[in-house]
Amino acid sequence: xxxxxxxxxxxxxxxxxxxxxxxxxxxxxxxxxxxxxxxxxxxxxxxxxxxxxxxxxxxxxxxxxxxxxxxxxxxxxxxxxxxxxxxxxxxxxxxx
Amino acid sequence: xxxxxxxxxxxxxxxxxxxxxxxxxxxxxxxxxxxxxxxxxxxxxxxxx
Amino acid sequence: xxxxxxxxxxxxxxxxxxxxxxxxxxxxxxxxxxxxxxxxxxxxxxxxxxxxxxxxxxxxxxxxxxxxxxxxxxxxxxxxxxxxxxxxxxxxxxxxxxxxxxxxxxxxxxxxxxxxxxxxxxxxxxxxxxxxxxxxxxxxxxxxxxxxxxxxxxxxxxxxxxxxxxxxxxxxxxxxxxxxxxxxxxxxxxxxxxxxxxxxxxxxxxxxxxxxxxxxxxxxxxxxxxxxxxxxxxxxxxxxxxxxxxxxxxxxxxxxxxxxxxxxxxxxxxxxxxxxxxxxxxxxxxxxxxxxxxxxxxxxxxxxxxxxxxxxxxxxxxxxxxxxxxxxxxxxxxxxxxxxxxxxxxxxxxxxxxxxxxxxxxxxxxxxxxxxxxxxxxxxxxx
Numbered sequence: 457x458x459x460x461x462x463x464x465x466x467x468x469x470x471x472x473x474x475x476x477x478x479x480x481x482x483x484x485x486x487x488x489x490x491x492x493x494x495x496x497x498x499x500x501x502x503x504x505x506x507x508x509x510x511x512x513x514x515x516x517x518x519x520x521x522x523x524x525x526x527x528x529x530x531x532x533x534x535x536x537x538x539x540x541x542x543x544x545x546x547x548x549x550x551x552x
Numbered sequence: 553x554x555x556x557x558x559x560x561x562x563x564x565x566x567x568x569x570x571x572x573x574x575x576x577x578x579x580x581x582x583x584x585x586x587x588x589x590x591x592x593x594x595x596x597x598x599x600x601x
Numbered sequence: 602x603x604x605x606x607x608x609x610x611x612x613x614x615x616x617x618x619x620x621x622x623x624x625x626x627x628x629x630x631x632x633x634x635x636x637x638x639x640x641x642x643x644x645x646x647x648x649x650x651x652x653x654x655x656x657x658x659x660x661x662x663x664x665x666x667x668x669x670x671x672x673x674x675x676x677x678x679x680x681x682x683x684x685x686x687x688x689x690x691x692x693x694x695x696x697x698x699x700x701x702x703x704x705x706x707x708x709x710x711x712x713x714x715x716x717x718x719x720x721x722x723x724x725x726x727x728x729x730x731x732x733x734x735x736x737x738x739x740x741x742x743x744x745x746x747x748x749x750x751x752x753x754x755x756x757x758x759x760x761x762x763x764x765x766x767x768x769x770x771x772x773x774x775x776x777x778x779x780x781x782x783x784x785x786x787x788x789x790x791x792x793x794x795x796x797x798x799x800x801x802x803x804x805x806x807x808x809x810x811x812x813x814x815x816x817x818x819x820x821x822x823x824x825x826x827x828x829x830x831x832x833x834x835x836x837x838x839x840x841x842x843x844x845x846x847x848x849x850x851x852x853x854x855x856x857x858x859x860x861x862x863x864x865x866x867x868x869x870x871x872x873x874x875x876x877x878x879x880x881x882x883x884x885x886x887x888x889x890x891x892x893x894x895x896x897x898x899x900x901x902x903x904x905x906x907x908x909x910x911x912x913x914x915x916x917x918x919x920x921x922x923x924x925x926x927x928x929x930x931x932x933x934x935x936x937x938x939x940x941x942x943x944x945x946x947x948x949x950x951x952x953x954x955x956x957x958x959x960x961x962x963x964x965x966x967x968x969x970x971x972x973x974x975x976x977x978x979x980x981x982x983x984x
């Protein structure tokens with residue numbers, strides 16, 4: 457988490473944490489962490505696409521672009537990803 | 553059974569309590585800004601006695 | 602939670618977030634407030650294979666966890682096997698227990714299981730207060746179980762308390778007890794459900810106690826769990842942590858020991874029965890297609906509460922609490938913070954109050970002479 461805050465999150469590669477389940481819902485998705493027993497609501501299908509695509513891209517920025525996030529919307533998605541990283545829902549790709 | 557409006561009529565005390573407990577409008581506006589994600593603990597849910 | 606998210610959740614989800622699964626009505630205790638009127642096993646109980654079939658479905662639907670209760674779920678011979686099966690299928694398990702089967706060995710086993718959580722029930726911080734509700738010896742049984750769990754290094758298990766008029770003054774003691782075991786305190790609301798209907802009048806917290814409880818919960822925030830059960834107290838001011846809505850049939854439900862699906866664990870009554878997992882299409886079809894759940898997911902009328910400035914906070918309170926006290930569902934909760942519910946209860950005539958559709962209480966009518974050790978008229982000794 458410390459490293460997520462110190463550099464721009466969008467320039468790093470991320471993936472969904474192994475203890476996390478992602479469940480699509482009409483409004484977006486539910487993200488559940490089996491370890492912390494916390495639930496996060498993703499309130500946009502586009503954000504779900506971004507999160508699902510994280511693992512396939514070298515950086516979160518590329519994942520956002522690939523999902524079709526407008527440049528003007530990027531800060532919002534970056535904040536959303538920061539929240540997810542803070543809750544341990546997504547982890548850096550290079551984390552063991 | 554049905555409820556008549558009189559039965560639910562507010563007392564002065566009720567009104568006072570409602571005024572005191574209604575959140576200030578500024579708080580609501582802050583929340584509206586950016587809610588792509590919302591987070592909650594569901595640890596205690598679905599358990600019974 | 603934001604108002605818009607709550608509104609979205611009220612229209613329902615593709616699958617429950619979590620659900621309560623009463624695996625058996627059999628119980629070695631006979632708590633006076635039992636919400637499922639448990640005692641005897643129902644011979645139609647789901648078999649091991651049928652339970653595994655339900656777990657397979659929950660896995661496909663991505664239900665995040667089940668909270669297994671009863672009855673006392675650990676009296677089922679296949680209980681531990683079913684726990685293992687669920688976890689292996691990525692369905693998290695919590696189970697509620699009176700602690701009678703949590704030996705030191707079992708606690709060791711549990712401490713080694715990922716995705717398993719234990720909730721030990723205790724309704725008094727002293728044996729006097731607890732045993733009056735849960736029966737003689739139940740306090741020491743629960744304490745032993747918690748000692749075993751703590752001794753096995755099981756951190757963060759739950760000490761689960763139903764808040765009553767008698768124990769609401771012990772909240773700090775419960776917290777100390779939980780902290781001492783490295784456990785987390787969970788408080789839940791007494792409902793007039795099951796045998797609880799018979800004692801709710803004398804055991805539910807008074808208005809003044811509710812206010813104290815609210816302040817206490819607010820001060821402790823997310824450190825004390827409530828399972829969202831006190832959202833009707835939001836009318837006092839700031840919302841308590843949690844979703845703060847009635848999740849019945851929308852984000853949660855109950856599967857009972859014979860596979861009947863109800864909107865929530867507190868409404869075991871035909872009016873709230875959505876279907877059965879043994880029917881074609883199984884649980885998924887009941888969740889997605891039942892007419893009852895469809896109704897519960899449609900916008901609800903605030904009814905008599907429509908003009909109340911606090912409706913957005915309490916959302917009319919608990920459906921089960923209203924139903925089993927004979928109050929209309931589109932009106933105030935019997936414990937409405939403005940006292941509207943109390944006034945309605947006082948004004949209510951002798952109209953019959955709905956009774957639960959299931960009663961598996963052990964047949965030991967109170968007229969039979971009490972046994973030697975039964976000193977408290979409220980307690981019933983297990984057979």
